[in-house]
Amino acid sequence: MNFLAHLYLSGNNKELMIGNFIADHVKGRNFSHFSEEIQKGITLHRQIDSFTDSHEIVRKSKHRLHERYRHYDGVIIDIFYDHFLAKNWKNYSEIPLGVYVNSVYQLLNENIKILPEKTQEMLPYMIQYNWLYNYQFAKGIQEVLNGMNRRTNGKSQMNLATEDLLNHYSDFEKDFTSFFKELKEFASQYQLTV
Template identity: 40%
Template sequence: MNYLAHAYLSFGDPKVLIGNFIGDFVRGDIDTTYEKGIVVGIKLHWEIDKYTDNHPVVKEAQSILRPEYGRYSTVITDMYFDYFLGRYWKNYSAKPITEFADDVYAVIEEHHEILPEKFLKTFGYMKFYNWLTGYGDLDGIRRALTGMSKRTTFNSKMETAHLFLDQHHEYLKVHFGDFFEDLVSHSKKTLAELQSE
């Protein structure tokens, strides 16, 4: 999953949100580097990614992308799912997405001093271009995928993936809906287990 989903799946806990956002940017002994709430968020991030990568509905969605996008199908699927979460946000939260995004950005800025440098660079772009609200429309996802395609080593074709999304919108939307319900339940259960350790 991508940033919007990781933010949503932090369930309003600021420390968990921080950990969930930096999960891809940390290695080593996290238990001595960060306080427990942030460690919980990092471990939750890892579990969300693992669960997503192995879910049969996600694998099925990726299978229609693979002939065109190969190894980048997993990355593109993550982006698509953030698109559907943003697009149909009102189905998942009573708080407007603009307000939600502003709250997320504020929490990250409050913890600026302890965050990895590589993440802070990414966050600068995230806030400036307001990725969290931008994911929910086709042009926003086009900009995000085009930006990612410029940073790939091989020809990813990600700059065309918004067209594929438009063409297969209903098929992918159904897959997102089926999967995301499972992911929310799994994430709540995992979070409760991590917090009780």
């Protein structure tokens, strides 16, 4: 799952959201300098990633892309799934997506000093181009994939993946809807145990 899903799966716990958001920029197991709730968010992020990577529905989605993108298929599926979450946001939240993402940007800006350096560098671009909101549009997904492709010096060819999204749109959306129901349950149960 990508940024929007990780944030959403943190519920209304702001520190959990911060931890879940920054986890990809926190290496190893030594993150005790963060508050207990942020640590839980980092751990939740990693559990969500493990659950996602091993799930049969996600594997089916990745299989549609594997021949063309190889080990980048998982990254692309994470972005596709955030697209379906954003596009169908009203099915998952009573808070309008625009209001939600602005509150997330505000939360992250208010806590900028505790965010890892890589997150601090990324955040202004995320806000400027409003990634979280624009995930709902094919154009927004294309811009994200273009950026990812640039970061791999064109090796990933992720900039072509919007074509695959559109060619298999209903299949990917069906996969997401079924999988996300299970992932929400997993994340809720996990939070009760930590």
